[in-house]
Amino acid sequence: MDLLSLRYFREVARREHISRAAAELRVAQPSVSRTIARLEAELGVPLFDRQGRTIRLNPHGAAFLARVERALDELDDARREAADAAGLDDGSVAVAAETLLPLTELLAAFRAAHPGVTVRCFQSTPEVMRDQLRAREVDFCFASQPLSGPGLGAVRLLHEEVLLAVPAGHPLAGRGRLTLAEVAEEPFITTRAGHWQRALLERLFTAIGRRPVISCEGDEPGATHFLVAAGLGIGLMPSLARADLSGTPLAWLHLDTPDCVRTLSLVRREDRYLSTAAARFRDMAVAHFAERAQRTIPAGELGAGG
Incomplete structure (x- = not known):
């Protein structure tokens, strides 16, 4: 049992997929398959359940993985610590x-x-x-x-207020502060579920018993201001972003709720x-x-x- 075999096993166990593990390891798939087979033969127990091309980590493999990860993590930390100490x-x-x-x-x-x-x-x-x-x-x-x-x-x-960004020509652009109810029917530009802007938007609307109208959602939070400036909707933006967007045709408003922060x-x-x-x-x-x-x-x- 060598370190290379253990690293191959860890990668396969994490992905439960031989070819994906091989791609991550940048080696040929047959090499990974042979290494896993040798490791199982050496241990005397199967580490994966196989059905066709599908593999799943079994209880033996899960128990072995937990110890392998601890061992490899310790070795990786030791290597980094030694390199730091030696200035290599x-x-x-x-x-x-x-x-x-x-x-x-x-x-x-x-x-x-x-x-x-x-x-x-x-x-x-x-x-x-x-x-x-x-x-x-x-x-x-x-x-x-x-x-x-x-x-x-x-x-x-950082702990900061989250502001409402609207197009510069929006009817509400001149307001300094408004309530969420006043924009409850406005189309929002936001991220997909899971990102912090979407989580905050849904939490704020849940507090007033409403659901937001979402006109655009995506995976790049940094695109929000472009879409707002284009007039496609309004959106929540961290206050820190305003300093970087001073030349963008946007108006920035406070939402009158104490927990509109990140x-x-x-x-x-x-x-x-x-x-x-x-x-x-x-x-x-x-x-x-x-x-x-x-x-x-x-x-x-x-x-x-x-």
Whole structure:
């Protein structure tokens, strides 16, 4: 039983699919199949139930996977810790977020400050983020709604009001504050279920016993302001976004409800070794969003932009 066999097994067990595991491992499918067969022969028990081309992790495999993941995770942490201590490389950082657009300034600053660090970015839903953290595919997730799970810890980066963005020529554009009931019949542009904007929108409407009228939904939160500016509807946007969209023909309004807010957190597995590169990224992210929050336009200055 060698490390390569265990890594192959882990990948197959996570995906319950030989060809997908082989693609992820970047090896030929027959090689993965032979490795799994040898491992089962060595253990003396089948790890998967097979029916045609379908495989499912069985109870023996599930128990074995739990120990294999702990062992490989410890070895990966040991490798990163040893590399840090010896100064052998500059390390790597992998991050995930629902939208990567608000992170461009931070990522550019981090790369400029640490050009030797390899940075990988993923656009993921909250559900996928949980899986990525569990599988140690990412070091950090930028989450705008709680990510719960064993061993997960979060650092709060930002707590901000969420504003209502409407086209600059909208009849309500001159209003500074309004109630949700006043826009209950307006078409909303939002994200698909699972993203924080959609979760917030549905929670706010549930509180007034209504359902939102949704004219457009998608997987890219960063597209909302383009669609609003085009006159296709109105949408919820974090107040921090207004500073970046000063030239966009939008008006920004307060919703008269106390819980129209979002909290942006940096989530990681606390049982994972925090490499030097990851620690530097965390510290830079905290400082970056603290500085961004100070630049947020005061509430009294809301109105049409552009």
